Amino acid sequence: MQAGLRELAVQVSRIAEDAGKHALKDQLMPKDLVTLNTVQRDYSRGLKVDDRLSQFIYNRLTYIDPFKGRWEDRTDEWAPGDRYWCVGGVDGVINYSRSMAEWSVTISLFEFNEFGSAQPILGVIHAPALNLTYLAARQQGAIRMRKTPVGEKREKIMPSTVSHLDGSIVSFGMSYVPQEAQHALNVVASLAGKPADIKRIGPVSLDVCKVADGTYDAYFEPHLHERDVPAISAAAVVLWEAQGQLSTWEGGLIHWRSQNDLVATNGQIIQELQPYLINSDCGESYHHHEQKPAGQQ
Known part of the structure; x- marks a missing residue:
C-alpha cells in the first residue's frame, strides 16, 4: 500500500504539471485589469480558468484511479479506507491575476479512517511559473522538485531548526x-x-x-x-x-x-x-x- 502511495504521488505530480502548463499559458494572455479590481470582483469566486483546470485534473485522475470520486461530492455514508480526490483551482488568485509567479495547482487525496475522520494522505503542489513542485505521501517523506538548466533536482526536505522567534x-x-x-x-x-x-x-x-x-x-x-x-x-x-x-x-x-x-x-x-x-x-x-x-x- 505504501509503495503504491509513493508511485501515486509521482503520477499525480505529472498531472499537476500538465495542468500547470495550461494555466500558465492562460496567465500570460493579456487581461483587462479593470475587471480584476477588488472593489468590483469577489476573489473568493476564483477565476474563469478554475473550472476547466479542475475538470482537466479530475478527468486525468480517473484514468489512474477514480476511488470514491471528488471530496466535495462525498456523502454521509462512508467506510474505513474510502478515498476521495480533492482538486482545487488556482491557489493564489490575486498573484495569478497580476502576473506574479507565486501561485500553484494543488491536488490531495483524503482517506477515511476507522473513526469516520477523513484526513489527507497525499499532497501535490505545483507552481508552474516557478518550475517548482512539492509532493508527499503518508509515511513516505516529502520531496521538492525543481527544474534547473542542468535538469530536474529532487530533494528531500525538512523544516528549519530555529528555536526562537528572535531572528526567525x-x-x-x-x-x-x-x-x-x-x-x-x-x-x-x-x-x-x-x-x-x-x-x-x-x-x-x-x-x-x-x-x-x-x-x-x-x-x-x-x-x-x-x-x-x-x-x-x-x-x-x-x-x-x-x-x-x-x-x-x-x-x-x-x-x-x-x-x-x-x-x-x-x-x-x-x-x-x-x-x-x-x-x-x-x-x-x-x-x-x-x-x-x-x-x-
Missing part, C-alpha cells in the same frame, strides 16, 4: 476582506521587532511548503475558508511528512469541512508564537476537534 523568518497570509485582513495585521503588529523578517507573499499552499523546506520558520493566517481546503490539505501532507507541525492558533486539529485560523511551524517556535496569535483581537476563532491526522507530529 515568519510568513503570514490575509484575506482581501477588511475585517479578516485586520485580524492578521493585528498579529503582525504585535510581532514587530521579534522576527528578523515577516513575509507576505502567498499563496497558502506555497507558504506552508516553505515552512516544510525551511525557507520560513513559521506561517500563520486567520479565516481560511472551506474553499481553501484543496490547497491546505495538499500542503499539510508535505508539512507533516517533512516533520513540521500544523494546527489551529489555539493548538487544535484542522477541520476539513469548515474555517480555520491556521499556523504552520518547524515545531520549535510554536510555544513562543502562539501567545501572539491567541491574544490578538480575533473576534470569532475557528477551532474544532477531529481524530489526529496520520503523520501529524
Whole structure:
C-alpha cells in the first residue's frame, strides 16, 4: 500500500504539471485589469480558468484511479479506507491575476479512517511559473522538485531548526476582506521587532511548503475558508511528512469541512508564537476537534 502511495504521488505530480502548463499559458494572455479590481470582483469566486483546470485534473485522475470520486461530492455514508480526490483551482488568485509567479495547482487525496475522520494522505503542489513542485505521501517523506538548466533536482526536505522567534523568518497570509485582513495585521503588529523578517507573499499552499523546506520558520493566517481546503490539505501532507507541525492558533486539529485560523511551524517556535496569535483581537476563532491526522507530529 505504501509503495503504491509513493508511485501515486509521482503520477499525480505529472498531472499537476500538465495542468500547470495550461494555466500558465492562460496567465500570460493579456487581461483587462479593470475587471480584476477588488472593489468590483469577489476573489473568493476564483477565476474563469478554475473550472476547466479542475475538470482537466479530475478527468486525468480517473484514468489512474477514480476511488470514491471528488471530496466535495462525498456523502454521509462512508467506510474505513474510502478515498476521495480533492482538486482545487488556482491557489493564489490575486498573484495569478497580476502576473506574479507565486501561485500553484494543488491536488490531495483524503482517506477515511476507522473513526469516520477523513484526513489527507497525499499532497501535490505545483507552481508552474516557478518550475517548482512539492509532493508527499503518508509515511513516505516529502520531496521538492525543481527544474534547473542542468535538469530536474529532487530533494528531500525538512523544516528549519530555529528555536526562537528572535531572528526567525515568519510568513503570514490575509484575506482581501477588511475585517479578516485586520485580524492578521493585528498579529503582525504585535510581532514587530521579534522576527528578523515577516513575509507576505502567498499563496497558502506555497507558504506552508516553505515552512516544510525551511525557507520560513513559521506561517500563520486567520479565516481560511472551506474553499481553501484543496490547497491546505495538499500542503499539510508535505508539512507533516517533512516533520513540521500544523494546527489551529489555539493548538487544535484542522477541520476539513469548515474555517480555520491556521499556523504552520518547524515545531520549535510554536510555544513562543502562539501567545501572539491567541491574544490578538480575533473576534470569532475557528477551532474544532477531529481524530489526529496520520503523520501529524
